[in-house]
Amino acid sequence: MPAQITQHRPGLAILLKLLAVSMFVVTSALIKETADQVPPGEAVFFRSIFAIPVILVWLAARGKLRDGLVARNLRGHLARGVLGTTAMGLSFAGLAFLPLPEATAIGYATPIFTVILAAVMLGERIRLFRISAVALGLVGVMIMLWPRLGTSSALQDTATLGALLILAATICRSFVQIHIRQLVQTEDTAAVVFYFSCTATVLALLTAPFGWVMPSGHTLLLLVAVGLIGGIAQILVTSSYRFGPASMLAPFDYASLLAAIVIGYFWFSELPTLVMLAGALLVVAGNGLVIWRERQLGLMNAKARSVSYPKS
Template structure:
């Protein structure tokens, strides 16, 4: 098996697991507060990550850091993104949350220009603008003052906010990868997310019943495995080759959303998602043409932040 094909298969496997993980969180969302879901997702990923680091004889490297405040800042941004994503999952269909979430890479281009001084020329800015139009198409039906749709409107706003924080997390990861190992970024994100999620205890955590506990713990374990897979994928394939496969999440979300939750996609959601995906692929293609290196940063980022 070629190195590139191995990277693609690992990336697709990680995408599938992240979508399944999101579905498990969504199944618990009616009763489990987002902060509690963030804790389970983060805490139960850590043993998986530690075993992986030990198996690679990379445990010392994975725990070594020269920038603890940088990891804390990354964790704070990421846990906020994750909390908004999980809150959105409780209010919107899984495919819609997935589609809106594709706005995060578009916002990363903007934040990269503003915060990192990256050069963004007309081609990429045009693609970003087109992608944001696609996002607007997706959320437009949700922008209503009708009492019957207020929950969905709030859900759309939560997911949009998560995209903002996910983009900021990507910027912070780009700063960290200059001196930190990806394994350290992965581990300390899970650690800081777990600790920060505990701060939401006063806001009404519940004692999960057996079914909820299995789903929550399973989400954490699958999230940890998926993070390992995505990190490993970028060891075998270039960022420009692997990044477009993120958009396979839309297909898996449509299938799982329909099969598990009975969610039927709407025409605006599908049309908007198609535009956003096309814009994202164009940006990735352009970055590859320009030779921009994003692999290590992408390897340290989860779809939640």
């Protein structure tokens, strides 16, 4: 949900984006650390409810508190909440069974699936260039998944379950991206951020009868940290788009893989495989081609508008 650029400060924009990306990886690591003690629904609850105070303080500081509390499309916010909460729950569940770098890399497929869904659901035209980029990305996804699916005993492997859960979360996030494109046409970005956290909190609370536990003091602190850090990361990534265009900042999303490799190694003693890195590289390449094409189209459209409407 890129915000409108208020100042062009690329250095600050990149710094904010990198901080946000790193903090999101930290929240994933914290969720992974608590996954064997806390069910995914309970983790989603803590991630959402403790992000709300952070978001409210941020909105108040920016003078956007009123905008953040105005919901013109309640049904749209609810649909976004259901999709986003489902994606978050699936992702948290998958982290329990999959190495952090691999879970991060599979998540890179979101833009690839978004392009496909945009064509199916929004009727967007996909030309040969983007079709090739999508195909490249999908090949990368299959390469990453193949070691989990390519053996006769794979279905009994918990890592296979983790990979499928992360993949399902990725597809759900693609639906979220499509829905947000429509939602922001009538809703303020602040409202989208705030009401998602509220909706996710309520929906996660509904999972309490299905096995919530009383966390230990240490686990409780980690869960609270997940919410606070996640809320701050959301603010940082939203703020980054105030100082630089989305096309410039998009490639820095992939810094999360480096962060995941470092954290995975030192925290969980995990190392990425060459097959996973090869697949991730193809997914990143496919996404990069889509980003480059979108940037080119944006420049061409801007040039056309400047020719059609010359300054007097």
